[in-house]
Amino acid sequence: MRYFIELSYNGTAYHGWQNQPNAITVQQVLEETLSTLFQQDIAIVGAGRTDAGVHASQMFAHFETALEFPENLIFKLNSFLPDDIAVHDIFEVQANAHARFNALSRSYCYKISTKKNVFNTHLAYALHHELEVSKMIQACEILMQYKDFQCFSKSKTEVKTYNCDIMQASWEQSADELVFTIKADRFLRNMVRAIVGTLINIGAGKLEVEQLHEIIKSKDRSEAGFSVPAHGLYLFHIEYSEQIRK
Numbered sequence: 394m395r396y397f398i399e400l401s402y403n404g405t406a407y408h409g410w411q412n413q414p415n416a417i418t419v420q421q422v423l424e425e426t427l428s429t430l431f432q433q434d435i436a437i438v439g440a441g442r443t444d445a446g447v448h449a450s451q452m453f454a455h456f457e458t459a460l461e462f463p464e465n466l467i468f469k470l471n472s473f474l475p476d477d478i479a480v481h482d483i484f485e486v487q488a489n490a491h492a493r494f495n496a497l498s499r500s501y502c503y504k505i506s507t508k509k510n511v512f513n514t515h516l517a518y519a520l521h522h523e524l525e526v527s528k529m530i531q532a533c534e535i536l537m538q539y540k541d542f543q544c545f546s547k548s549k550t551e552v553k554t555y556n557c558d559i560m561q562a563s564w565e566q567s568a569d570e571l572v573f574t575i576k577a578d579r580f581l582r583n584m585v586r587a588i589v590g591t592l593i594n595i596g597a598g599k600l601e602v603e604q605l606h607e608i609i610k611s612k613d614r615s616e617a618g619f620s621v622p623a624h625g626l627y628l629f630h631i632e633y634s635e636q637i638r639k
Contacts, residue, residue, distance in 0.1 A: 395457050397486050397637075398423075398437070403477040404448045405515055405624065411442045419443075419478060420454075426473045427456065430463050440492040440631050441499060444583070446623030448516070453631050455492040485639040495637055498560060500576040500630040503589045503621065508569040517570065518625035524596030526566055532595050533562040535605045536588070543612040545588050546581035555581060555612070564592075576630075583620055591618030 400423070408416035412424075420439060427435040437454040462483075463469060470480045504517035536559055543555035561576040573589050591608065594600045600608075600618070608616045 394459065394639075395455055395486050395488055395490060396483055397490070397492060398454050398456065398480060399482040400452050400454070400478060400480045401450045402448065402452065402479070403516075404443060404446050406475075406477060408445045409443055409447070410439050410449075410452070416445075419449075419452075422475065422478060423454070426470060429473065430466065430469055431458060431460055433458065433460060438492055440496050441580075441628060442582075443626075443628055444623055447626045447628070448624075449628040451630055452628060453492045453496075453633075455486065455490065486637045487639055490637040495633055497632040497634065498576055498578055498630075499580060499628065499632075500561075500574065501580070501585045502575075502627050502629055503573040503585060504625045504627070505571040505573075505593075506569065507566075507571050510569055513570075515624055518622050520571075520593070522597070524571070524593065525598065526564055526571065526596060528602050529592045529596040530564050531602045532592050532605050533564065535602070535609075536562045539609050541612065542581060542584060542588075542609065544608055544614055544617045545584045545591070546614065547583035548614050550582045552581065557581065557584070562588075585626060586620040586623065587614070587617050589621045589625075593621070594618040 402419050407419050410419045412418055412420050420437060424435055424437055435456050435458060437456045439454040440452060443449055467480050467483060506513055506517040506519045507521060540556045540558065542557050546555055557580060558578040559575065561574065563574050565572050575585060595602055
């Protein structure tokens, strides 16, 4: 039987989601914990591959087992898991349901700390100079006009297409935080961090809003802005059809 597991994690201590040969990852820790409790090797497949240092307030993965669940499985998982990983739900799904391929959309946010805040030093990008947020909002409208985002993709990545359907891109500002939100059917490696860096350059007056058209059309990563640090990035929502549930 196949199950979905819903979890969240603070990515600070991990070399991303996906298993790596010489570095600790979220997938590795979760697989080891599940395998310990089931007393059987359990492999999981995640809905995405967050990079080193990136966080997730909502992540899904699927796994298979024919064994009965240990009593109070979620409680026991959270007792065994480190403090920076939490399991919220486990539910049975259709036999062919896939955490990655059945995702309808994914939503990320990027947090910028606009004033010094001792409580979010490692959870938001500190950027204390003035930005013209209105121009950054205008640039979001340009993003929505395109599908090919090769200019924001990490180089030397193996993908069949650079096309992504962006459904939402917006900025919200509070007293001491600026938050970028983006929703799409899929994302390229480093895409969100490169977009944010480019929009920051626009807000800082280093680029004009209309230049974003030429950057996207260039399909050249060197034309886009810098990649913002990982610690401000959060995967916060993954959407599925209710039909995947058993």
